Amino acid sequence: MRTIACAIGIAALASAPGSSRAQSALPETIPIFPLEVTMLFPGVQRPLHIFESRYRAMVADALKGDRIIGMTTLKPGYEANYHGRPPIYDIGCAGIITEVEELAGGRFNIVLRGVVKFRVTGEDESRSYRLARVGPMPEVLDDREKELLSKHRLRLEEMITKGSDSKVTPGTSDEELVNTVAQYFPMGLADRQGLLEMKNAVLRAQTLIQLIESKAMPRIVAFDQRPVRLPVMAEVVQAQ
Numbered sequence: 001m002r003t004i005a006c007a008i009g010i011a012a013l014a015s016a017p018g019s020s021r022a023q024s025a026l027p028e029t030i031p032i033f034p035l036e037v038t039m040l041f042p043g044v045q046r047p048l049h050i051f052e053s054r055y056r057a058m059v060a061d062a063l064k065g066d067r068i069i070g071m072t073t074l075k076p077g078y079e080a081n082y083h084g085r086p087p088i089y090d091i092g093c094a095g096i097i098t099e100v101e102e103l104a105g106g107r108f109n110i111v112l113r114g115v116v117k118f119r120v121t122g123e124d125e126s127r128s129y130r131l132a133r134v135g136p137m138p139e140v141l142d143d144r145e146k147e148l149l150s151k152h153r154l155r156l157e158e159m160i161t162k163g164s165d166s167k168v169t170p171g172t173s174d175e176e177l178v179n180t181v182a183q184y185f186p187m188g189l190a191d192r193q194g195l196l197e198m199k200n201a202v203l204r205a206q207t208l209i210q211l212i213e214s215k216a217m218p219r220i221v222a223f224d225q226r227p228v229r230l231p232v233m234a235e236v237v238q239a240q
Contacts, residue, residue: 152205
């Protein structure tokens with residue numbers, strides 16, 4: 001299980017050297033793993049259990065190569081053709097496999113670290129799993145936007161740690177904190193995809209603050225394995 005605050009601690013590792021190089025070197029074609037919920041944001045980690053045969057093959061192939069997998073979101077109505085190639089939203093997030101555990105029967109437990117958003121421009125149907133032609137969508141901030149993001153980050157950090165003596169891991173960047181909250185904060189499926197599709201972390205932070213402020217009922221969730229009172233966190237988010 002991952003809670004928002006626990007995930008923030010993990011996300012501090014996501015800015016390891018080489019991430020910027022990975023953004024500029026995103027292959028033109030990458031394997032994609034479409035799920036019903038938006039699963040990955042840049043700079044944030046996501047644990048996944050891989051059990052379906054076509055996606056076991058996808059992970060095995062990725063481990064032999066650049067370890068990149070793109071996470072995308074299925075559009076509503078996907079159930080009728082789930083085992084085929086149902087429609088997906090164009091914008092997803094590419095991640096690098098940073099941890100892997102091989103299990104019996106060819107299954108895997110993996111951890112993906114989000115690297116860069118991408119837009120799907122087409123698909124290659126040569127494999128049992130889905131391959132997409134993509135263009136990277138790096139989120140680059142100018143000096144004014146960086147200053148604004150720092151202000152939003154302070155407000156957001158105050159909101160998610162309110163009522164607890166726990167703190168966000170030192171060294172967590174503004175983008176990491178905002179994107180971690182965006183990835184793990186309980187919300188509607190369309191809302192999370194909308195956050196991913198936003199131009200940058202500044203707009204994402206503004207939207208998250210408004211979302212949290214609009215729901216004032218206190219909730220209790222685990223924060224670094226301790227109970228913490230947060231404004232709206234109604235449940236613990238589990239990896240699919």
